[in-house]
Amino acid sequence: MSAPGDFKIPERGPGFWQPKILGIICNWCSYAGADLAGGGRIQYPPDIRIVRVMCTGRIDALFVLKAFADGADGVLVSGCHFGDCHYLEGNYKAAKRMFMVKRLMKSIGLDDRRFRMTFVSASEGAKWGKVVTDVVNVINELGPSPITEFKK
Amino acid sequence: MVEKKKATTKKTDTKKQEVKKETSKQVPAPAVGSTTKQEARVGVFLCHCGTNIAGSMDLMAVQEYASTIPNVAYVDNYQYMCSTPGQGKIEKAIKDHKLTGIVVAACTPRLHEPTFRTATKEGGLNPFRFEMANIRDQNSWVHMHDREGSTEKAKDAVRIAVAKAALLQDLYPKSVPVEKAAMVVGAGVAGMQAALDLAYAGIKTYLIESSPTIGGRMSQLDKTFPTLDCSQCILTPKMVDVGRAENIELMTYSEVDSVEGYIGNFDVTIRKKARGVLTPKEAEARGLVGGGCNGCGDCDAVCPVVKPNVFEIGMKPRKAIYIYHPQVVPLIYTIDFDSCIKCGLCVTACGPEKRAIDLESKDEFIKVKVGTAILATGYDIFPIEKKEEWGYKRYENVITSLEFERLICASGPTGGHLVRPSDGQTPKRVAFVLCAGSRDNTGIGKPYCSRFCCMYSLKHAHQIIEKIPGAIPYLFYMDIRSFGKMYEEFYYRIQDEGAKFIRGRVANILEDKETKNLHVMTDDTLLDRPIDMEVDLVVLASAIQPSDDTNRTRKLFGVSCSMDGWLLEAHPKLNPCGTTTAGVFLAGVCQGPKDIPDTVASAEGAASAASIPIHMGQVELEPYFATCIEEKCAGCGMCVNLCPYSALSLVEKDGRTVMQVTEAKCKGCGTCGGFCPGGAIWMNHFATPQIVAQIDAFLLGGEQ
Numbered sequence: 139m140s141a142p143g144d145f146k147i148p149e150r151g152p153g154f155w156q157p158k159i160l161g162i163i164c165n166w167c168s169y170a171g172a173d174l175a176g177g178g179r180i181q182y183p184p185d186i187r188i189v190r191v192m193c194t195g196r197i198d199a200l201f202v203l204k205a206f207a208d209g210a211d212g213v214l215v216s217g218c219h220f221g222d223c224h225y226l227e228g229n230y231k232a233a234k235r236m237f238m239v240k241r242l243m244k245s246i247g248l249d250d251r252r253f254r255m256t257f258v259s260a261s262e263g264a265k266w267g268k269v270v271t272d273v274v275n276v277i278n279e280l281g282p283s284p285i286t287e288f289k290k
Numbered sequence: 291m292v293e294k295k296k297a298t299t300k301k302t303d304t305k306k307q308e309v310k311k312e313t314s315k316q317v318p319a320p321a322v323g324s325t326t327k328q329e330a331r332v333g334v335f336l337c338h339c340g341t342n343i344a345g346s347m348d349l350m351a352v353q354e355y356a357s358t359i360p361n362v363a364y365v366d367n368y369q370y371m372c373s374t375p376g377q378g379k380i381e382k383a384i385k386d387h388k389l390t391g392i393v394v395a396a397c398t399p400r401l402h403e404p405t406f407r408t409a410t411k412e413g414g415l416n417p418f419r420f421e422m423a424n425i426r427d428q429n430s431w432v433h434m435h436d437r438e439g440s441t442e443k444a445k446d447a448v449r450i451a452v453a454k455a456a457l458l459q460d461l462y463p464k465s466v467p468v469e470k471a472a473m474v475v476g477a478g479v480a481g482m483q484a485a486l487d488l489a490y491a492g493i494k495t496y497l498i499e500s501s502p503t504i505g506g507r508m509s510q511l512d513k514t515f516p517t518l519d520c521s522q523c524i525l526t527p528k529m530v531d532v533g534r535a536e537n538i539e540l541m542t543y544s545e546v547d548s549v550e551g552y553i554g555n556f557d558v559t560i561r562k563k564a565r566g567v568l569t570p571k572e573a574e575a576r577g578l579v580g581g582g583c584n585g586c587g588d589c590d591a592v593c594p595v596v597k598p599n600v601f602e603i604g605m606k607p608r609k610a611i612y613i614y615h616p617q618v619v620p621l622i623y624t625i626d627f628d629s630c631i632k633c634g635l636c637v638t639a640c641g642p643e644k645r646a647i648d649l650e651s652k653d654e655f656i657k658v659k660v661g662t663a664i665l666a667t668g669y670d671i672f673p674i675e676k677k678e679e680w681g682y683k684r685y686e687n688v689i690t691s692l693e694f695e696r697l698i699c700a701s702g703p704t705g706g707h708l709v710r711p712s713d714g715q716t717p718k719r720v721a722f723v724l725c726a727g728s729r730d731n732t733g734i735g736k737p738y739c740s741r742f743c744c745m746y747s748l749k750h751a752h753q754i755i756e757k758i759p760g761a762i763p764y765l766f767y768m769d770i771r772s773f774g775k776m777y778e779e780f781y782y783r784i785q786d787e788g789a790k791f792i793r794g795r796v797a798n799i800l801e802d803k804e805t806k807n808l809h810v811m812t813d814d815t816l817l818d819r820p821i822d823m824e825v826d827l828v829v830l831a832s833a834i835q836p837s838d839d840t841n842r843t844r845k846l847f848g849v850s851c852s853m854d855g856w857l858l859e860a861h862p863k864l865n866p867c868g869t870t871t872a873g874v875f876l877a878g879v880c881q882g883p884k885d886i887p888d889t890v891a892s893a894e895g896a897a898s899a900a901s902i903p904i905h906m907g908q909v910e911l912e913p914y915f916a917t918c919i920e921e922k923c924a925g926c927g928m929c930v931n932l933c934p935y936s937a938l939s940l941v942e943k944d945g946r947t948v949m950q951v952t953e954a955k956c957k958g959c960g961t962c963g964g965f966c967p968g969g970a971i972w973m974n975h976f977a978t979p980q981i982v983a984q985i986d987a988f989l990l991g992g993e994q
Contacts (some may be wrong), residue, residue: 150439172428201982201985225934232961
């Protein structure tokens with residue numbers, strides 16, 4: 139996994155590709171952890187947009203697929219550690235669904251590294267920084283989503 | 291009956307409306323709600339947060355962009371949106387521009403969502419028509435050197451928030467009554483203080499303690515720094531108060547078995563472990579008037595089984611039927627059924643009048659209902675034998691501070707005479723190793739400061755000088771952290787009394803095989819020279835860690851922990867006693883290392899916080915319930931099994947099987963909504979169309 143701060147600020151502007159990464163994260167652990175990273179001024183690349191849900195259990199597999207269909211280059215789902223879910227077991231149920239999404243991606247020829255589920259607790263600000271850095275680095279390596287290319 | 295029917299028809303009406311809204315929202319045209327709802331008009335307010343936000347991004351570019359987003363009717367910015375003038379802007383704009391939704395792009399909803407919801411309400415809108423775009427904690431603070439990147443991210447964040455705000459609905463929090471009772475888990479000094487405060491405030495309090503007596507760690511200590519009060523002397527009056535308080539229902543030798551419900555209405559099952567001895571009350575309940583244990587100890591005298599006493603850290607024996615020490619509250623003996631051989635001698639000794647002993651007793655389960663709960667589960671000593679270089683458990687004369695406390699305590703196993711475990715001699719040269727396992731980044735010890743070891747080691751040094759003429763304490767330290775009231779003065783006093791301070795982390799301790807003396811090896815970092823000091827006794831000021839059962843208990847109550855296992859407070863500075871689970875509070879060391887004054891203060895804080903909902907009488911629950919869109923529901927029942935709270939059930943309605951939500955049980959996680967194959971579950975405030983709109987807004991630019 140990438141170390142925090144292990145990224146370069148890329149050149150931006152027309153002609154430069156910028157990854158579109160969607161993060162759907164739970165309110166109690168990962169969103170709090172991401173806030174903690176802010177308080178600690180842990181720097182990570184900005185190429186991720188966050189949608190907050192109360193629990194990863196809320197995340198319909200279709201949300202992830204919709205994001206890819208809409209042209210996302212990567213999706214990150216992040217919740218509480220197992221056994222630590224604010225709603226007891228929402229993250230277990232989410233993880234099951236997300237494995238299904240990964241299998242589906244493989245079978246339709248979409249690199250499943252574009253989709254990741256992680257577990258970041260409310261006290262793991264530094265880990266959040268690492269996770270996002272790593273996700274962005276991986277997506278940069280993989281390049282634009284084939285679905286966007288296909289649409290063109 | 292008629293009323294009921296009316297209510298159900300109303301409900302289905304609103305559900306129909308929701309369905310209509312939902313379908314209309316999926317239409318790419320500007321969102322037009324059903325019948326009476328007008329077009330979405332969203333107001334966007336950008337916060338500079340001084341330079342916190344404005345310093346890292348081009349906020350004016352974000353504002354300019356925001357005004358081009360569909361459904362945005364008004365855009366403004368202010369230095370501090372959370373200030374009174376900032377909130378005033380929201381209120382005024384709602385009225386002036388007939389806004390239907392509010393977006394504030396500022397810090398995090400975890401901080402200021404309540405503030406801006408109130409402002410939205412003041413402006414005349416339903417408070418749930420507010421959405422926050424996090425452009426500080428998850429943007430300007432974490433992309434400080436990427437101005438362009440953070441500006442782009444802020445634009446997207448605003449667009450995503452506007453997409454949701456345009457689809458937000460009026461929601462009404464549900465008020466629920468609060469049970470006028472509280473629970474405190476753990477009866478150390480923190481739990482006792484919290485329970486006393488609650489009880490004196492007129493609240494029925496269940497105090498649950500897993501060991502046979504209350505008192506906790508503090509009852510094991512000899513003296514307390516810096517005043518040198520005798521620990522038991524100041525603690526026992528409190529223990530007696532707890533035993534006598536009318537409003538406290540004390541349950542020792544008991545554990546929390548399961549927790550259900552939510553703030554105001556926790557249903558807690560307590561497992562009362564088989565104690566084998568009846569209290570006078572229990573005896574009376576069985577018809578033995580005047581019976582039950584009176585603490586005489588006749589059973590103890592005849593019991594043939596000898597075991598180490600945990601309270602004395604194994605340095606003194608106890609019987610299979612035992613009390614920890616003479617001042618226990620309640621003064622009721624306990625049978626250790628793991629070692630009891632059921633010979634029955636104690637039953638005979640107890641006699642036919644008391645008949646207090648029941649060798650066949652079983653665990654009992656008791657259900658209680660409480661409004662709020664306080665966790666005060668305390669700490670254990672880090673198993674310092676893991677730091678092999680200091681030889682604990684290998685060398686007889688290396689002991690921990692807690693063992694020192696018992697050895698120097700007049701009621702301890704040696705009657706207060708400090709002796710070397712190897713030969714019973716009085717030690718003259720005693721080394722204290724501070725930060726033993728604390729501030730340790732090797733991965734074996736704990737990275738944090740255990741916070742009270744410096745001070746109690748100073749106290750130990752004082753006690754040695756006081757009790758043993760000619761004895762010299764040597765303190766091996768990294769830094770002396772004497773931060774409390776009168777602590778630094780105490781440090782100077784101990785220096786003046788002749789204690790020797792050596793600044794250096796102890797690298798190694800070796801034992802002289804013949805004399806059993808110890809060689810403490812370190813580097814004196816002030817004099818820059820290596821030291822090999824021969825001493826008679828080594829005391830390790832061992833780190834502390836969350837008590838054994840903390841992890842199990844916290845999961846029952848849905849409380850998170852930080853990386854080192856201490857329970858996580860809602861906010862480290864502004865809500866140190868609260869947790870993210872409404873109605874559950876933290877007191878004392880379970881939240882992080884604290885000395886006794888801080889522990890008591892935190893307990894009083896927790897008690898005060900826990901009493902507020904009870905005194906208010908009712909609390910509002912966030913209205914994030916699931917509802918069933920009955921037209922879409924196929925009655926498959928997949929959701930029923932997914933719900934962790936058993937809030938969902940299948941019912942027959944108009945000849946069809948549909949799902950029904952018990953709102954009081956639903957906590958709004960949305961696990962059902964995330965799975966429903968027919969999309970028939972509407973999660974308030976996190977509805978599928980709202981989330982999909984957010985995804986679309988990000989990836990398709992909001993134009994859909």
